[in-house]
Amino acid sequence: MIKLDDVARASGVSISTVSRALSEPERVAEPTRRRIYAAVRELGYRPNRAASLLRSGRTGSLGLLVPDLENPYFASLTKGVQARAQEAGMAVLVADSDENLRRETDLVGQLAQQTDGVLVASPRILDLDVAALDGTPSILINAEAPGLPSVSVDYADATMQAVAHLHALGHRRIAYAGGPAGSSADARRRDGLTQADERFSDVQIVDLGAFSPRVEGGEAAADLAVGSGATGIIAFNDLVAVGLLALLARRGIAVPDQLSVVGYDDILVSRLATPTLTTMRVDIRGVGEAAVQMFVDLTGRRPKTRADAADERRTMPTRLVVRESTAAPVQRG
Amino acid sequence: MIKLDDVARASGVSISTVSRALSEPERVAEPTRRRIYAAVRELGYRPNRAASLLRSGRTGSLGLLVPDLENPYFASLTKGVQARAQEAGMAVLVADSDENLRRETDLVGQLAQQTDGVLVASPRILDLDVAALDGTPSILINAEAPGLPSVSVDYADATMQAVAHLHALGHRRIAYAGGPAGSSADARRRDGLTQADERFSDVQIVDLGAFSPRVEGGEAAADLAVGSGATGIIAFNDLVAVGLLALLARRGIAVPDQLSVVGYDDILVSRLATPTLTTMRVDIRGVGEAAVQMFVDLTGRRPKTRADAADERRTMPTRLVVRESTAAPVQRG
DNA sequence: ATGAAAGCGCTAACAA
DNA sequence: TTGTTAGCGCTTTCAT
Numbered sequence: 001m002i003k004l005d006d007v008a009r010a011s012g013v014s015i016s017t018v019s020r021a022l023s024e025p026e027r028v029a030e031p032t033r034r035r036i037y038a039a040v041r042e043l044g045y046r047p048n049r050a051a052s053l054l055r056s057g058r059t060g061s062l063g064l065l066v067p068d069l070e071n072p073y074f075a076s077l078t079k080g081v082q083a084r085a086q087e088a089g090m091a092v093l094v095a096d097s098d099e100n101l102r103r104e105t106d107l108v109g110q111l112a113q114q115t116d117g118v119l120v121a122s123p124r125i126l127d128l129d130v131a132a133l134d135g136t137p138s139i140l141i142n143a144e145a146p147g148l149p150s151v152s153v154d155y156a157d158a159t160m161q162a163v164a165h166l167h168a169l170g171h172r173r174i175a176y177a178g179g180p181a182g183s184s185a186d187a188r189r190r191d192g193l194t195q196a197d198e199r200f201s202d203v204q205i206v207d208l209g210a211f212s213p214r215v216e217g218g219e220a221a222a223d224l225a226v227g228s229g230a231t232g233i234i235a236f237n238d239l240v241a242v243g244l245l246a247l248l249a250r251r252g253i254a255v256p257d258q259l260s261v262v263g264y265d266d267i268l269v270s271r272l273a274t275p276t277l278t279t280m281r282v283d284i285r286g287v288g289e290a291a292v293q294m295f296v297d298l299t300g301r302r303p304k305t306r307a308d309a310a311d312e313r314r315t316m317p318t319r320l321v322v323r324e325s326t327a328a329p330v331q332r333g
Numbered sequence: 334m335i336k337l338d339d340v341a342r343a344s345g346v347s348i349s350t351v352s353r354a355l356s357e358p359e360r361v362a363e364p365t366r367r368r369i370y371a372a373v374r375e376l377g378y379r380p381n382r383a384a385s386l387l388r389s390g391r392t393g394s395l396g397l398l399v400p401d402l403e404n405p406y407f408a409s410l411t412k413g414v415q416a417r418a419q420e421a422g423m424a425v426l427v428a429d430s431d432e433n434l435r436r437e438t439d440l441v442g443q444l445a446q447q448t449d450g451v452l453v454a455s456p457r458i459l460d461l462d463v464a465a466l467d468g469t470p471s472i473l474i475n476a477e478a479p480g481l482p483s484v485s486v487d488y489a490d491a492t493m494q495a496v497a498h499l500h501a502l503g504h505r506r507i508a509y510a511g512g513p514a515g516s517s518a519d520a521r522r523r524d525g526l527t528q529a530d531e532r533f534s535d536v537q538i539v540d541l542g543a544f545s546p547r548v549e550g551g552e553a554a555a556d557l558a559v560g561s562g563a564t565g566i567i568a569f570n571d572l573v574a575v576g577l578l579a580l581l582a583r584r585g586i587a588v589p590d591q592l593s594v595v596g597y598d599d600i601l602v603s604r605l606a607t608p609t610l611t612t613m614r615v616d617i618r619g620v621g622e623a624a625v626q627m628f629v630d631l632t633g634r635r636p637k638t639r640a641d642a643a644d645e646r647r648t649m650p651t652r653l654v655v656r657e658s659t660a661a662p663v664q665r666g
Numbered sequence: 667a668t669g670a671a672a673g674c675g676c677t678a679a680c681a682a
Numbered sequence: 683t684t685g686t687t688a689g690c691g692c693t694t695t696c697a698t
Contacts, residue, residue: 003691014669019693029667049447050392051691053383054674061426061447069415070601075408082402082429086440091447093394094427096415107419114382114394114424215601242605268403268548272575274607336675347685352677362683384675387690 002045010039022047061091062295063111063118067099071214072267073237073284077121077141080288088296090116097122099180112136117299119291137299139291143184149298149312151291155185155264158280158318159192162234162262163200165278165320169328171232171260173204177221177244179236181210186236189264193234206230211240218243226253231260231329238263238270238279245273245325256327266321275324282318290314335378343372355380394424395628396444396451400432404547405600406570406617410454410474413621421629423449430455432513445469450632452624470632472624476517482631482645484624488518488597491613491651492525495567495595496533498611498653502661504565504593506537510554510577512569514543519569522597526567539563544573551576559586564593564662571596571603571612578606578658589660599654608657615651623647 008015013032021028021036028036039045053059064081066074078094085092093115097104104122111118113136121141140150166174176193179186197205206228211217218240225233225244235241241263248255255261255275263270266281294314341348346365354361354369361369372378386392397414399407411427418425426448430437437455444451446469454474473483499507509526512519530538539561544550551573558566558577568574574596581588588594588608596603599614627647 001691004693005691015692016670016694017668020668023693027667032667046446048387048691050383050386051674052693054381054387054676055691055693057674059383069412070405070408072403072405072408075403075405078427079402079429082427083431086428091426091428091443093424094411094415095419095424096412098416110424113379215605246605269602269605272548272579272602273605334675338675348675349677349686350684353684356677360683365683381675384690385677387692388675388677390690 001048002043003048004045006043007036007039007045010043011035059114059116060089061093061115062292063093063095063108063115065095065097065104065107065111065118065120065122067097067104067122068214069094069096071239072269073239073265074121076267076284077288080285081119081292082288083285084289084292088292090292112138117295119288119295121291137295139295139298141287141291142188144313145311147311149294151287151294151314151316152184152188153282153287154315154317155188156192156195158264158282159189159234160196160199161318161320162264162280163193163196163203163205165322165326166232166234166260166262167200167203169232169260169326171230171329172202173206173228173230174232174234175206175208175225175228175230177208177218177225177233177235177240178210179213179217179240186210189234189236208233211236213237214239215243215246218245219247222247222251225259226251231258232262232326233259234262236264238265238267238277241277241279241325242269242273245275245277249274256325257330260326260329262326264318270323273325278323278326279321280318281321283316287316290316334381335376336381337378339376340369340372340378343376344368392447392449393422394426394448395625396426396428396441396448398428398430398437398440398444398451398453398455400430400437400455401547402427402429404572405602406572406598407454409600409617410621413618414452414625415621416618417622417625421625423625445471450628452621452628470628472628472631474620474624475521477646478644480644482627484620484627484647484649485517485521486615486620487648487650488521489525489528491597491615492522492567493529493532494651494653495597495613496526496529496536496538498655498659499565499567499593499595500533500536502565502593502659504563504662505535506539506561506563507565507567508539508541508558508561508563510541510551510558510566510568510573511543512546512550512573519543522567522569541566544569546570547572548576548579551578552580555580555584558592559584564591565595565659566592567595569597571598571600571610574610574612574658575602575606578608578610582607589658590663593659593662595659597651603656606658611656611659612654613651614654616649620649623649 004015004018008018021033082092095107117137119139142152144150193205208224211221222244263279266279270277270279337348337351341351354366415425428440450470452472475485477483526538541557544554555577596612599612603610603612
């Protein structure tokens with residue numbers, strides 16, 4: 001293993017100069033710097049992260065907590081985080097809580113301990129013991145908490161748009177198949193529903209309840225949706241929407257003729273489903289990238305500042321993508 | 334920050350005893366141990382990973398390199414790795430190479446440097462500069478290289494089963510839409526094709542070429558498949574198969590009546606596609622879990638042994654799942 | 667602009 | 683069974 005000492009010897013300076021040349025190049029004279037860089041390259045020197053961390057308190061890595069890596073939404077988010085972090089020279093430690101609240105708290109603590117900061121993308125985060133973060137700069141994704149910065153998709157507005165779309169098509173009774181109760185993600189959508197209810201006085205919103213944010217959730221919601229008398233359904237996300245489509249097909253209910261379905265996110269399957277799914281598109285990777293960016297901005301290039309910089313909040317827009325699953329309701333009998 | 338010293342003071346022993354109680358409990362007397370554990374809990378002591386690493390050379394984390402986190406296959410793999418690693422008390426550092434060979438090599442080097450070992454799930458890995466691993470215990474997933482242990486899905490056998498299935502249905506001309514040229518994953522499938530060609534002397538295999546391992550790849554292969562005169566197509570994976578289904582539908586080609594389609598892996602979309610997809614099911618999470626397990630076994634509970642233990646290889650089975658996309662070929666005219 | 671030197675918190679000989 | 687002690691490789695004052 002090549003260490004600072006070897007580089008120092010090879011370039012005829014002291015190890016502190018080498019260290020400085022690497023972290024604060026401007027503080028080292030041009031010719032010295034050149035010699036040092038040459039030696040570094042020649043010897044193939046790679047700093048020992050552990051040593052550097054031990055001394056500086058930094059880790060060069062970022063933690064990311066997600067509820068389910070197999071959920072395409074979080075896979076994309078992770079991809080975005082990974083990509084941006086890579087650009088910023090940071091490694092990403094991923095933890096999957098499997099939608100389990102207790103594990104979430106544990107994992108956040110563990111991550112906080114071994115990273116410079118943690119991004120928390122987790123539906124139940126509101127209940128999260130913020131103490132677990134233990135002063136580690138953290139950013140919430142799709143959730144808000146006092147004193148913590150966050151990046152969120154504007155799901156309230158998305159919901160507004162979805163209702164407006166259905167309303168324009170002529171739907172007047174619209175059902176909502178919700179996500180995990182108490183999750184911020186679900187709460188934002190319900191806020192949007194409330195706003196829409198006020199704005200479109202001739203629309204009735206029917207609450208179908210809380211469902212698992214996956215395909216099974218949609219399958220569970222399908223019969224309730226049919227029974228509700230609604231002509232349009234807004235599902236918690238595309239996975240739920242696709243589950244809905246699958247079960248409705250099995251029941252012989254025609255989509256969109258008998259029932260229109262709208263999802264959120266525009267994940268891969270939405271384009272592939274039959275019928276193809278109308279959805280509120282989100283740039284999910286962009287959300288991940290934005291979260292890392294915010295972390296970088298907040299902590300500064302040299303994170304020792306640890307600027308918990310108020311609770312900055314960034315909101316990402318969504319866009320309606322109309323496909324086959326929505327149409328004007330067909331008159332009965 | 335609570336350190337060993339604090340715990341030592343609180344429990345009236347020396348710091349080495351505390352350290353020992355934590356890492357080799359059996360070497361500390363029962364009552365002492367109890368006192369130490371109590372102090373640890375009370376003070377909320379958390380070991381400083383960096384310090385422990387610096388001294389011991391271990392990191393307590395495992396690297397995982399995948400070509401694309403958004404690909405459901407690798408999302409599941411990552412999930413499996415994460416779950417098993419968590420059980421084993423290790424953190425997972427994920428890196429996404431974006432199917433880029435050069436980046437792959439870079440990332441493997443970076444991961445090797447900051448983890449106890451790296452799991453490489455990478456199609457091009459054969460070209461990988463093994464030197465980048467730099468002695469770090471590594472395990473290949475779906476690839477083999479001399480001297481390196483690996484966990485692979487038995488794609489040759491899977492291919493055999495797929496051909497046998499189509500053959501039994503009466504197909505005699507079968508096309509293969511391949512994956513990344515030169516990838517081990519593709520090579521194994523081609524091995525299976527060769528074996529099948531020998532075993533079923535009345536079957537003709539048509540090679541459609543190499544395609545991107547995603548939906549676009551299938552869309553690109555569709556017209557070639559039609560032109561090939563084959564009645565059955567085996568796609569590199571389910572994503573490709575689904576792309577095939579999508580484009581065939583747009584061309585007005587009936588599946589399975591005019592063309593049967595088989596994929597590999599059984600990812601979520603396969604059950605959701607129209608028609609639902611016949612595929613060779615793989616326990617993908619299981620593959621990830623097995624890789625971590627192998628790492629744990631090979632390095633031993635206390636990794637100092639660093640047993641590169643020959644090139645152990647584990648093979649995972651697949652299972653045919655018949656759905657709607659395959660049927661007997663319909664006679665023409 | 668550069669160097670000397672003091673540890674960061676922990677582990678692992680070695681001693682007792 | 684427990685304690686003492688010497689660093690791991692690096693960053694960072696403080697001198698020069």
